[in-house]
Amino acid sequence: MRYSGFRVIAEALIGHRGWKPIWRDPTPQAEYDYIIIGGGGHGLATAYYLAKEFRQARIAVLEKGYLGGGNVGRNTTIIRSNYLLDGNEPFYEFSLKLWEGLEQDFNYNAMVSQRGIINLIHTDAQRDAFTRRGNAMVLNGADAEMLSRDQVRAMYPFLNFDNARFPIKGAIMQRRGGTVRHDAVAWGYARGADSRGVDLIQNCEVMGMRIENGRIRGVETSRGFIGAKKVGVAVAGSSSRVMGMAGMRLPIESHVLQAFVSEGLKPLIDGVMTFGAGHFYVSQSDKGGLVFGGDIDGYNSYAQRGNLPVIEDVAEGGMALMPMLGRARLLRTWGGIMDMSMDGSPIIDRTGIEGLYFNGGWCYGGFKATPASGWCFAHLLATDTPHATATAYRFDRFLKGLMIDEKGQGATPNLH
Template structure:
């Protein structure tokens, strides 16, 4: 139950020069596979395609590689979701995370310091114990702890009963943690490039050509590119891409923001999340506190958020961690997340032949990165939907077989 102390992993001080880690090629006029979106999921898909021997691949990114949500997330990794389908894909990802630095031959600074989800009411406790039971049935490490147990895990946590939402306990996943998001992206990009895959930056997709119900090409700011298969992996802009192909996705795009503090000595040994006060806090490898909350309620594509969300998340953080009351905010940022009606992703086939989709991860896309990349590569390579993806099909919004993870995804994570 006691978490591993926060330590600087080997390789944390390695000099990083991402501009020299991969080529910057001109796009060819045809590829076997085109991946739209050069973020974590797109790069991971390319990496695992190369592992299958498929290297006639282009990853198209309208800006710079991993400059969207991958560069703007808060790096939390866990797999303790309620439903079997969610637990399956996230646990698959977590197992890949545990050996990813070896696979990429690159340090990703994966720190399994544990993730603690707090309970503040009897309803929270009931739901948490139910989730722990479901996790254990799926072979996922999970336990429920009382307030004292939560403080044993995170000694700086305030468990007094004189606050708005006293801590009554929580769920704890020891194998959860954080990773260095930039290093993860650079590792995947470096691997894909070394295999001969073209990573095309500053290449915005402006249209998708459909002939006889089949995707045949993409129109880009750098000219048309024909392809045998096309994968849409553009987090935040998935509905825009789908509209280019002539169909609609049940997703909405929202700003999601977070912030970091000035550098501090190591004081916060784990990751703490709370739905009731709507905040989550971890301490990054360099020492800054990383804090986030939920999505802004309005729809938009701006990479910024509302001040009142920052104000509320800071208030919640100080309530749970009085020791942070005098810490200074260093910077804030925002990303664009696409959310679905059941708070779960959409992966698999589309109404257009040879056009595949991966979207709708909301606030939980980072933790799924290697898992969904691995599964998307299998889908693209074989044309068959892998077992772990089947319940996340687009058709579930017609059949009603939803994967409702609102309980597990109520707070950005």
């Protein structure tokens, strides 16, 4: 069923009795050409582009819980392509271009809102670094502009411009950045994949992998063995656990990242704002809640909940930036598990096992990458060659010294 304005009117006339569930609930077949493990944003996008762009068939997505119940349902919904390095920026710009056409492409309202993102500047050195980054963005076909202090003040007069430690001196802005309704991304991809014949199998936990003579034969699941010619793993957060079933160790630690929503307020922040020096970023949802967050808790965790010290730290960052935040009450906080890779950049690559492919290590920037991640992973699965924008996301970059170290900090799994 195609959605359109006409369809809404037609349904209104017949009492909305024509709407159907937007995906099937199929029982797994004995074998598929492609199995995608993980029914989150990246896995569903992979299945969607495999079927739509790469014309593949006999595809299944296996999900332990329900579709979109992991990190795609618990992030802070920001999209942007403001990276510096050659290995990253073309990929994220590809992703942003896909976001721009996504709703027309999969015929679903994902509320893509290019409301602009600013990164605040507090020192001359930071202005130099951001100018360099802005130039790198422009060279890669993205948009970037430098804002003066007065321009920032015109946008957000309530910020603490004269903070003694971090006075605001300006900002770098990407107007094409913004926010997206995160759940709708999973639902839109799921609907698009399902309508092209992909089997979306929920409540189906992968318990093991059947590997014979260095080749994957299929996966053992809570619903029995399912054979497959190729298996793609897109389970960021649990990557080490799933790839451990294939005997692999990854350059990844799992960490918990918390996010926060305030009570609903009148329109206050019309874009996305990051205060990198104070480890705080904020936007406002369409329901009015301020959506904000900061650092990871900083220790290995699979708990999907964090601890109070980081809540205090994020609140302090918010108070330093916009003191009026102290009058708003916190409605909810929650945590999600991040694949923190050793250089802060992701991996989309083959493995040493023939037919087994990996997509993960997204740190806490996986949401904005969803379309390009799905497209590039589908490209790798279908053609066995990496997509042009994802050639750097290899496992062996650590052995070869080709890290994509956006922050320049070396082997620490706590970057971004």
